[in-house]
Amino acid sequence: xxxxxxxxxxxxxxxxxxxxxxxxxxxxxxxxxxxxxxxxxxxxxxxxxxxxxxxxxxxxxxxxxxxxxxxxxxxxxxxxxxxxxxxxxxxxxxxxxxxxxxxxxxxxxxxxxxxxxxxxxxxxxxxxxxxxxxxxxxxxxxxxxxxxxxxxxxxxxxxxxxxxxxxxxxxxxxxxxxxxxxxxxxxxxxxxxxxxxxxxxxxxxxxxxxxxxxxxxxxxxxxxxxxxxxxxxxxxxxxxxxxxxxxxxxxxxxxxxxxxxxxxxxxxxxxxxxxxxxxxxxxxxxxxxxxxxxxxxxxxxxxxxxxxxxxxxxxxxxxxxxxxxxxxxxxxxxxxxxxxxxxxxxxxxxxxxxxxxxxxxxxxxxxxxxxxxxxxxxxxxxxxxxxxxxxxxxxxxxxxxxxxxxxxxxxxxxxxxxxxxxxxxxxxxxxxxxxxxxxxxxxxxxxxxxxxxxxxxxxxxxxxxxxxxxxxxxxxxxxxxxxxxxxxxxxxxxxxxxxxxxxxxxxxxxxxxxxxxxxxxxxxxxxxxxxxxxxxxxxxxxxxxxxxxxxxxxxxxxxxxxxxxxxxxxxx
Amino acid sequence: xxxxxxxxxxxxxxxxxxxxxxxxxxxxxxxxxxxxxxxxxxxxxxxxxxxxxxxxxxxxxxxxxxxxxxxxxxxxxxxxxxxxxxxxxxxxxxxxxxxxxxxxxxxxxxxxxxxxxxxxxxxxxxxxxxxxxxxxxxxxxxxxxxxxxxxxxxxxxxxxxxxxxxxxxxxxxxxxxxxxxxxxxxxx
Ligand SMILES: [Zn+2]
Ligand SMILES: [Zn+2]
Ligand SMILES: [Zn+2]
Ligand SMILES: [Zn+2]
Numbered sequence: 001x002x003x004x005x006x007x008x009x010x011x012x013x014x015x016x017x018x019x020x021x022x023x024x025x026x027x028x029x030x031x032x033x034x035x036x037x038x039x040x041x042x043x044x045x046x047x048x049x050x051x052x053x054x055x056x057x058x059x060x061x062x063x064x065x066x067x068x069x070x071x072x073x074x075x076x077x078x079x080x081x082x083x084x085x086x087x088x089x090x091x092x093x094x095x096x097x098x099x100x101x102x103x104x105x106x107x108x109x110x111x112x113x114x115x116x117x118x119x120x121x122x123x124x125x126x127x128x129x130x131x132x133x134x135x136x137x138x139x140x141x142x143x144x145x146x147x148x149x150x151x152x153x154x155x156x157x158x159x160x161x162x163x164x165x166x167x168x169x170x171x172x173x174x175x176x177x178x179x180x181x182x183x184x185x186x187x188x189x190x191x192x193x194x195x196x197x198x199x200x201x202x203x204x205x206x207x208x209x210x211x212x213x214x215x216x217x218x219x220x221x222x223x224x225x226x227x228x229x230x231x232x233x234x235x236x237x238x239x240x241x242x243x244x245x246x247x248x249x250x251x252x253x254x255x256x257x258x259x260x261x262x263x264x265x266x267x268x269x270x271x272x273x274x275x276x277x278x279x280x281x282x283x284x285x286x287x288x289x290x291x292x293x294x295x296x297x298x299x300x301x302x303x304x305x306x307x308x309x310x311x312x313x314x315x316x317x318x319x320x321x322x323x324x325x326x327x328x329x330x331x332x333x334x335x336x337x338x339x340x341x342x343x344x345x346x347x348x349x350x351x352x353x354x355x356x357x358x359x360x361x362x363x364x365x366x367x368x369x370x371x372x373x374x375x376x377x378x379x380x381x382x383x384x385x386x387x388x389x390x391x392x393x394x395x396x397x398x399x400x401x402x403x404x405x406x407x408x409x410x411x412x413x414x415x416x417x418x419x420x421x422x423x424x425x426x427x428x429x430x431x432x433x434x435x436x437x438x439x440x441x442x443x444x445x446x447x448x449x450x451x452x453x454x455x456x457x458x459x460x461x462x463x464x465x466x467x468x469x470x471x472x473x474x475x476x477x478x479x480x481x482x483x484x485x486x487x488x489x490x491x492x493x494x495x496x497x498x499x500x501x502x503x504x505x506x507x508x509x510x511x512x513x514x515x516x517x518x519x520x521x522x523x524x525x526x527x528x529x530x531x532x533x534x535x536x537x538x539x540x541x542x543x544x545x546x547x548x549x550x551x552x553x554x555x556x557x558x559x560x561x562x563x564x565x566x567x568x569x570x571x572x
Numbered sequence: 573x574x575x576x577x578x579x580x581x582x583x584x585x586x587x588x589x590x591x592x593x594x595x596x597x598x599x600x601x602x603x604x605x606x607x608x609x610x611x612x613x614x615x616x617x618x619x620x621x622x623x624x625x626x627x628x629x630x631x632x633x634x635x636x637x638x639x640x641x642x643x644x645x646x647x648x649x650x651x652x653x654x655x656x657x658x659x660x661x662x663x664x665x666x667x668x669x670x671x672x673x674x675x676x677x678x679x680x681x682x683x684x685x686x687x688x689x690x691x692x693x694x695x696x697x698x699x700x701x702x703x704x705x706x707x708x709x710x711x712x713x714x715x716x717x718x719x720x721x722x723x724x725x726x727x728x729x730x731x732x733x734x735x736x737x738x739x740x741x742x743x744x745x746x747x748x749x750x751x752x753x754x755x756x757x758x759x760x
Contacts, residue, residue, distance in 0.1 A: 078739045105720045135714050135729040170714040170729040327721045329703045336739050352575050359578055
């Protein structure tokens with residue numbers, strides 16, 4: 001950042017470059033802004049449904065939603081896999097992963113696995129990372145071409161006068177600052193790797209490796225005994241462990257870098273700006289005691305990326321197998337849960353109405369951004385002591401109709417809280433007391449058909465926009481003359497919308513979050529497993545079997561807005 | 573299904589292929605711009621089709637595929653460089669199902685299919701973004717950066733954060749189609 005120098009606002013821009021000025025401003029003001037959560041768009045506040053993978057728990061039932069372990073047991077549907085062999089959901093935590101292709105994320109070159117080891121998992125072509133900001137470096141000649149406006153142009157080709165050096169077009173770091181220049185603009189990686197390989201820490205590591213090589217068989221046998229699935233490694237027989245003698249003794253090693261001990265203290269005493277010290281982030285790619293001065297940072301060869309296959313942890317069947325080509329986004333095998341389980345989305349009609357109203361009002365000022373910006377605004381939240389309907393839209397991905405039943409998982413929260421004036425009352429208030437009603441009977445969802453892909457369907461929203469989401473045909477009055485909200489509200493194509501209701505207690509606080517068991521029956525056309533691999537795959541002559549699959553979800557409707565007086569009471 | 577996103581019918585021009593272009597967007601050099609169909613150009617967007625390579629005849633400066641969104645206040649400008657003493661602009665090619673968030677500035681050379689770019693981003697000159705990549709809100713991507721397929725970039729400078737799920741393509745395709753369907757006119 002320090003290096004982003006004063007000449008950012010160079011003179012002499014053409015009229016079409018007016019916008020550049022504001023862009024540069026943005027770059028400056030936005031630098032290192034926190035991107036926690038890395039959002040694209042603004043829908044984090046929306047109610048959500050996540051799906052359970054049972055790999056973390058010993059029982060098939062998930063932890064209650066108010067426990068911290070809940071968040072690591074549930075996942076968005078689109079991140080989950082499905083093993084047909086085990087008839088089970090798998091997640092990224094439990095699948096077994098193996099590398100299928102290595103590639104450089106900058107030059108996109110696919111690296112054969114034989115070279116990966118020799119080149120130490122980094123790109124051996126001309127790809128380097130800025131040690132200061134992690135941007136990709138460019139190779140520039142000593143006479144960088146200058147623009148008419150006095151700014152460095154984007155260095156594109158290394159034609160020009162030697163020596164060449166590496167230059168960062170983001171923070172303006174260059175390798176000449178640390179005394180690294182090149183006579184030719186090619187083969188730089190090999191030259192840098194020579195430095196790396198001859199560094200004392202690297203040599204020490206090689207020596208360590210050599211020393212421990214004979215003992216690996218014993219260690220691997222022990223590992224294979226303790227952890228099933230770890231294969232034995234058995235090249236030669238090792239016996240007693242001998243003493244290791246290091247190349248560099250520890251006293252010398254600690255003085256590498258700036259000098260160690262007193263010299264470092266002295267250096268710190270005379271610091272003028274914090275950025276003179278390399279941050280942890282900038283240093284921890286080095287394996288050992290290196291200088292902590294920012295001015296000693298060396299350019300980094302770019303670490304390789306990989307494409308990975310994923311296997312079921314139980315039966316080792318392949319769930320994900322990418323195409324070999326590094327930049328292809330296609331898969332030879334892709335067994336994702338979204339193709340097996342119904343997708344469920346949840347909405348709060350009262351919040352949607354408030355948003356739609358706001359969008360209409362703000363029309364003319366703003367178009368696309370309007371509905372998102374209003375999230376979390378007035379009318380969207382849920383107040384303690386009130387009752388709210390919610391809608392669950394279930395989409396069937398199967399080519400056969402399914403019959404679905406929903407139920408709320410009982411929460412095992414102790415209800416035996418004796419009301420006292422102090423802490424225990426607060427504890428009780430934190431556990432959101434709310435009651436959820438879901439349709440009690442099962443309901444059908446029609447089969448998926450390609451024709452229903454809404455490619456050109458512009459009539460999706462019907463004629464009367466006020467009726468969006470409110471049932472067509474499903475609405476009934478109950479005994480007290482109120483509109484019925486719990487039950488099937490709408491069926492269209494392979495989507496069924498059902499209504500539920502949540503009654504929020506007067507003293508409730510926290511999130512309205514509950515576990516929901518979804519079970520569905522479907523017709524299985526699969527041949528019986530015993531028919532296996534012999535001969536042609538003959539379809540079973542038996543009538544199609546009706547099978548049931550059940551899975552847990554956690555439904556998060558959002559935070560309760562507590563009543564003011566309640567909040568004051570519990571915090572005093 | 574999320575609720576509709578309304579726009580004023582008077583503000584947008586709809587083409588035969590379903591592109592919806594705001595009258596409040598600045599489309600410079602429209603003859604050099606290609607929109608693939610069902611692509612939305614929001615109000616306040618600036619698309620610089622006029623910054624074309626020197627030389628005679630027609631030249632495509634900026635092409636966008638189907639189901640794209642250029643957010644409010646975005647600037648789309650072809651990259652330029654001086655090569656062997658000659659200053660020139662170079663074309664910008666953008667694939668299908670690409671959404672660009674509000675107030676981002678894009679000077680990329682190529683953007684693949686199914687790419688999401690957040691709000692307030694700067695995509696530097698000659699950047700190459702491969703299929704199914706995602707750029708988080710407020711990311712600054714320096715010139716000449718290569719963003720591999722299925723990767724999430726964020727920060728300043730934009731850095732690799734994580735690999736995206738295997739189903740990203742289907743997700744983005746569904747979202748961009750749904751967005752187009754939700755984008756509905758309101759007479760007033
Ligand atoms: Zn799992
Ligand atoms: Zn490379
Ligand atoms: Zn840098
Ligand atoms: Zn399995």
